[in-house]
Amino acid sequence: MMSLLTEKLRAVLPEERILVDEPLAAHTTFRIGGPADCFCTIESIEELQNAIHVAQELKIPWFILGRGSNLLVSDEGYRGLILHIGRGFEQVRIEGEMVTAQSGISLSALGRIVLEHSLDGFSFAAGIPGSLGGAVYMNAGAYGGEMKDILVSALVMDPEGRCFILSNEEMELGYRESIFQHRDWIVLEATLKLTPGDRDKIEADMKDLMQRRSSKQPLEYPSAGSVFKRPPGHFAGGLIEEAGLKGCQIGGARISEKHAGFIINAGEATAADVVALVRHAQDVVEQQSGVRLEPELKILKDECLIRL
Numbered sequence: 001m002m003s004l005l006t007e008k009l010r011a012v013l014p015e016e017r018i019l020v021d022e023p024l025a026a027h028t029t030f031r032i033g034g035p036a037d038c039f040c041t042i043e044s045i046e047e048l049q050n051a052i053h054v055a056q057e058l059k060i061p062w063f064i065l066g067r068g069s070n071l072l073v074s075d076e077g078y079r080g081l082i083l084h085i086g087r088g089f090e091q092v093r094i095e096g097e098m099v100t101a102q103s104g105i106s107l108s109a110l111g112r113i114v115l116e117h118s119l120d121g122f123s124f125a126a127g128i129p130g131s132l133g134g135a136v137y138m139n140a141g142a143y144g145g146e147m148k149d150i151l152v153s154a155l156v157m158d159p160e161g162r163c164f165i166l167s168n169e170e171m172e173l174g175y176r177e178s179i180f181q182h183r184d185w186i187v188l189e190a191t192l193k194l195t196p197g198d199r200d201k202i203e204a205d206m207k208d209l210m211q212r213r214s215s216k217q218p219l220e221y222p223s224a225g226s227v228f229k230r231p232p233g234h235f236a237g238g239l240i241e242e243a244g245l246k247g248c249q250i251g252g253a254r255i256s257e258k259h260a261g262f263i264i265n266a267g268e269a270t271a272a273d274v275v276a277l278v279r280h281a282q283d284v285v286e287q288q289s290g291v292r293l294e295p296e297l298k299i300l301k302d303e304c305l306i307r308l
């Protein structure tokens with residue numbers, strides 16, 4: 001079936017962008033993950049429509065990959081087609097306070113562009129190491145801001161290749177939640193409403209938030225950021241620390257000493273190590289505080305996302 005898939009993909013994508021048995025560790029910030037049966041970098045809406053059409057026709061599972069910064073991929077990898085949103089999806093249009101950007105742009109690159117236009121309201125996102133599409137999917141947020149506050153609408157595609165626009169309300173954005181987590185829809189571009197501001201002040205805010213990140217987060221190690229959602233009335237990191245789990249290690253996966261909400265790849269960690277550590281932290285924290293931590297991290301196993 002895979003040879004039929006690659007043969008059909010060759011008709012719609014350049015050969016050099018169709019990779020077989022590609023290790024996903026090379027495409028996630030955790031640096032963990034076995035091979036994808038097939039991995040394609042997608043550079044246009046038409047390529048995306050065609051590649052999904054091929055996968056749907058052959059009944060082969062497909063998965064959209066942004067920057068891989070909120071993803072743990074199993075050691076066995078992915079049985080299907082990974083569609084990595086690539087550099088062709090990085091265009092930005094700015095009209096006054098309205099910023100429309102394609103979903104593959106990194107939040108840091110978009111941060112630099114809005115800074116040059118003296119547009120305020122995006123500083124909270126500029127240090128998050130994901131793509132705009134991933135940030136919409138996750139309703140990413142930090143330091144009191146979240147995508148929901150600035151998103152006006154998104155251009156979206158369904159698996160049949162139909163494109164349509166969703167408003168902020170229609171995206172059903174909540175804490176690390178969006179409608180995209182419950183549908184096979186792909187974010188193609190997003191329109192944000194920012195506010196005119198003072199360039200120097202915006203730059204100082206961005207630098208300050210970056211500094212706060214590097215002083216509090218173990219950025220020197222591969223990770224996928226905060227592993228757990230914030231439980232109501234608590235901080236996940238605080239509960240993990242109070243449970244005495246800072247520095248706790250299983251295989252190569254360790255609960256960061258610097259920020260207990262992070263699990264780091266301390267060297268040669270496997271996905272199984274991370275999953276075992278996630279479960280251990282959930283169990284110990286629940287025993288001690290009565291709170292069951294829910295992962296924010298997305299876990300890709302075999303051919304779909306799984307829940308822990």
Ligand SMILES: Cc1cc2nc3c(=O)[nH]c(=O)nc-3n(C[C@H](O)[C@H](O)[C@H](O)COP(=O)(O)OP(=O)(O)OC[C@H]3O[C@@H](n4cnc5c(N)ncnc54)[C@H](O)[C@@H]3O)c2cc1C
Nearest residue numbers: 066067068069070130131133134135140141142187224225
């Ligand atoms: C050091 C570090 C710090 C972090 N800090 C923060 C933080 O402060 N706040 C925060 O919210 N997160 C944070 N994160 C987590 C992560 O960066 C965000 O969740 C980010 O939004 C994920 O984007 P991505 O492109 O990497 O998505 P990926 O990890 O590639 O994918 C995540 C999910 O989004 C889906 N997806 C990706 N692109 C699209 C698209 N175009 N259309 C539809 N679905 C799509 C994928 O299918 C997958 O299910 C941090 C991560 C790290 C490593």
